[in-house]
Amino acid sequence: MAALTGFAERRPLGDNAKAWALNAPAMVVIALLVAYPIGYSFYVSLQKNNLKRPRAKRFIGFDNYTSLLSDHAFVNALKVSALFVVVVLGLTVVLALILALVLNERFRGRGLLLSLALLPWAMPGVVNGLMWRTIFDAKTGALNGLLQQLGLIDSYHAWLTSGTGAFLFTALAQVWNTLPFSVIILLAGLSTIPAELYDAATVDRAGAWRRFTEVTVPWLLHPLLIVLILETMNAFRAFDTIYVLTGGGPGDATTTIALLDVQTVLTFTDFGLGSAYAWVITAITLLISVAYIGLLYRKGNFEV
Amino acid sequence: MELTRRHILKLTGLGLAGPALLSACSNDSSSGGGSGDGSVKFEGWDYEAALVQQNLDRFTKTSNVKVNYTPITSAQYVQKVVAEFTGGGGPDALYVYDDSLAAWVEGDYLQPLDGMAGVDEVYDAIYPGNAQAMTYDGKRYGLPYYTDATCLTYNAGILAQAGISKPPASLEELEAQALKIKNAGLLEYPIGLPAQLSDTWWSWVWALLFGSGGNMFDDQQNPIMNTSDTVTKDVFAWLQQAATKSKVIDPASLQLLPVPVDNAMKANRYAYTIGARYASRDYNDPAKSKAAGKIRMGLVPSLDGKEHGTVSNTRMYGLAKDTEVKDNAFKLLTYLGGYDSDKQPYTAKFWFLQRGLGFAYKAMVNDPTITAALKKFADPTVYTHLAEIAKPRNVLGVPWYTEFETEMHKVVQGVLSNQTQPSAAVASLAQSAETLKKKYS
Known part of the structure; x- marks a missing residue:
């Protein structure tokens, strides 16, 4: 009888079990769609696995990773990527900070300027690449037209045909696309700075520069950390804009590691080596992020 | 509502049923037909898909074989076919690039056609270069879709304005003529070449090499461009000189894909380019071209100014190795790439008349309909002679060809932009070939 009662009276689940139960479907989906492909890509990176040669497929341990040290294309792409990150990040942070400071002020037309400044963010990378390609076009490009009308050049130039030119213009196109996101983050950070701090600093006869370095910058370290991490990742993984604009050329002047990875996997169908490239990109961005956090976390004023 | 174990079991059951339901809804047919009615799954890149469908409808009407045709975007064709075959859902019959043949045979995607009805007859009737491009390891894997030979294309109107009466025979002469046009103020850069990095081959580089009797590889696919064959280096030296010293090659070439070069030719903005013969059909079409x-x-x-040859490419129809409808798929292949019941290459003729696509059949040039159509955009004698002297790249049979071609594009860009000297360029290419050989060994 007691046993029957036990079956009849269902014991409700505890909070902990309920939480697991409710989250389980999402966790299963994430495991299937995210964790499994990530794990599988690592497994593939340990294989000699080129779809063109299925009979040669075999487990080779970390050979794909060790071969990277003598892989000229990889080393060169890594250098290009590193330089690309430095240029894009430097320009983005400086320009975003200036733009955020301007947009944080009250003036007529601020709303319009804010909307315009955010516009590039809504543009997909491929469209961004196509737009800049039209602007930089050697025959009909708007840049050539503008510079000629201003009397700065005599004839149209092919801007993307020199290594340095292609690199700098590609970086510029990337900055244009990703700048608004950084502006939003920094603008949000600026809006949290109490006005009294500036008042107090002004009373203490601090000039504009000192107010910026002693009040603004410390308060912006946290949003700046977010900008640095996300923009580093973005620049390191930049693909679509570069692919459309230069295809990685001239030569390999704009062949970044992400471009090389896509080419290795999709054009050469070398999934083993391509997966190893992808894991190296992941490891590098992870290391950089940890370094940023180590440098900036718990510095400045975060207790808002 | 309290959540009990029974509720959770019910929900879990639903969760397990979900994927099964989705799987049932999917439209996967395994490699080769598989639909049971003998229909043929046929895939190709998306060039003129409506015309392809029109031609396939005619086939179905005459043969009663249903064809499920899927056009795939050209830029992703190779990758998608590889993915399909890898995943076990490949087509029964398909377009094949000569560049991909070796890899797709090695990947067990295709089966040889040797011994099948009419194949010997086709191979006897086509140009040797096309037959060679469709043969791998001594076996025949394709019937011809179309072919082309790369040629010098020039604007006789611009040449005449500069007082030039005949096209150049040597590269030196080409540069001199281009300089004359430049100095006459007719064009700042008379020569345009499609030299932006892309996944497609650069026929013009191979044509310049073969045109001067050179090659980058010997018959065993060993690189010779840095050792016994000096043509590659000399051609690179000419390219660099023409691009950076005499400045007759447009520096914007590095930003140009084939379509913008076509547009520039049609707008009288270039006097010379090197490309496929069939492009002249559009260039000489008054509805599309000012030239x-x-x-x-x-x-x-x-x-040296002597005639040596040029490069050809071949696009073919292939038969999947694992097709379950082999007979019907081969019937389709024969219709598309072989002879019809009247002993005529119907589809090859269809494509030439519709779009000017080059044909592999030698005898077609004597067909009055073909000659009449050809005369509208080219001199039939020159057109035919180009086909006769054209040969395929002898490195197509190696699995690392795509990687090498990509590397070559970068090196040639370096030469054109004066970042790489010709001797360093050939050394770099030889090194790349050796590295790739080792990687794939």
Whole structure:
């Protein structure tokens, strides 16, 4: 009888079990769609696995990773990527900070300027690449037209045909696309700075520069950390804009590691080596992020 | 509502049923037909898909074989077919690039056609270069879709304005003529080449090499461009000189894909380019081109001014190895790439008349309908001679060809932009070939 009662009276689940139960479907989906492909890509990176040669497929341990040290294309792409990150990040942070400071002020037309400044963010990378390609076009490009009308050049130039030119213009196109996101983050950070701090600093006869370095910058370290991490990742993984604009050329002047990875996997169908490239990109961005956090976390004023 | 174990079991059951339901809804047919009615799953890149469908409808009407045709975007064709075969859902019959043949045979995607009805007859009737491009390891894997030979294309109107009466035979002469046009103020850069990095091959580089009797590889696919064959280095030296010293090659070439070069030719903005013969059909079409009637094709100029040859490419129809509807798929292949019941290459003729696509069948040039159509955009003698002297790249049979071609594009860009010297360029190419050989060994 007691046993029957036990079956009849269902014991409700505890909070902990309920939480697991409710989250389980999402966790299963994430495991299937995210964790499994990530794990599988690592497994593939340990294989000699080129779809063109299925009979040669075999487990080779970390050979794909060790071969990277003598892989000229990889080393060169890594250098290009590193330089690309430095240029894009430097320009983005400086320009975003200036733009955020301007947009944080009250003036007529601020709303319009804010909307315009955010516009590039809504543009997909491929469209961004196509737009800049039209602007930089050697025959009909708007840049050539503008510079000629201003009397700065005599004839149209092919801007993307020199290594340095292609690199700098590609970086510029990337900055244009990703700048608004950084502006939003920094603008949000600026809006949290109490006005009294500036008042107090002004009373203490601090000039504009000192107010910026002693009040603004410390308060912006946290949003700046977010900008640095996300923009580093973005620049390191930049693909679509570069692919459309230069295809990685001239030569390999704009062949970044992400471009090389896509080419290795999709054009050469070398999934083993391509997966190893992808894991190296992941490891590098992870290391950089940890370094940023180590440098900036718990510095400045975060207790808002 | 309290959540009990029973509720959770019910929900879990639903969760397990979900994927099964989705799987049932999917439209996967395993490799080769598989639909049971003998229909043929046919795939190709998306060039003129409506015309392809029109031609396939005719086949179905005459043969009663249903064809499920899927056009795939050209830029992703190779990758998608590889993914399909890898995943076990490949087509029964498909387009094949000569560049991909070796890899797709090695990947067990295709089966040889040797011994099948009419194949010997086709191979006897086509140009040797096309037969060679469709043969791998001594076996025949394709029936011809279309072919082309690369030629010098020039604007006779611009040449005449500069007082030039005949096309150049040598590269030196080409540069001199281009300089004359430049100095006459007719064009700042008379020569345009499609030299932006892309996944497609650069026929013009191979044509310049073959045009001067050179090659980058010997018959065993060993790189010779840095050792016994000096043509590659000399052609690179000419390219660099023409691009950076005499400045007759447009520096914007590094930003140009084939379509913008075509547009520039049609707008009288270039006097010379090196490309496929069939492009002249559009160049000389008054509805599409301002240069119509002025565009001519010539042999590719050589280093010594003598005639040596040019490069050809071959696009073919292939038969999947694992097809379950082999007979019907081969019937389709024969219709598309072989002879019909009247012993005529119906589809090859269809494509030439519709779009000017080059044909592999030697006898077609004697067909009055073909000759009449050809005369509208080219000199039939030059057109035919180009087909006769054209040969395929002898490195197509190696699995690392795609990687090498990509590397070559970068090196040639370096030469054109004066970042790489010709001797360093050939050394770099030889090194790349050796590295790739080792990687794939």
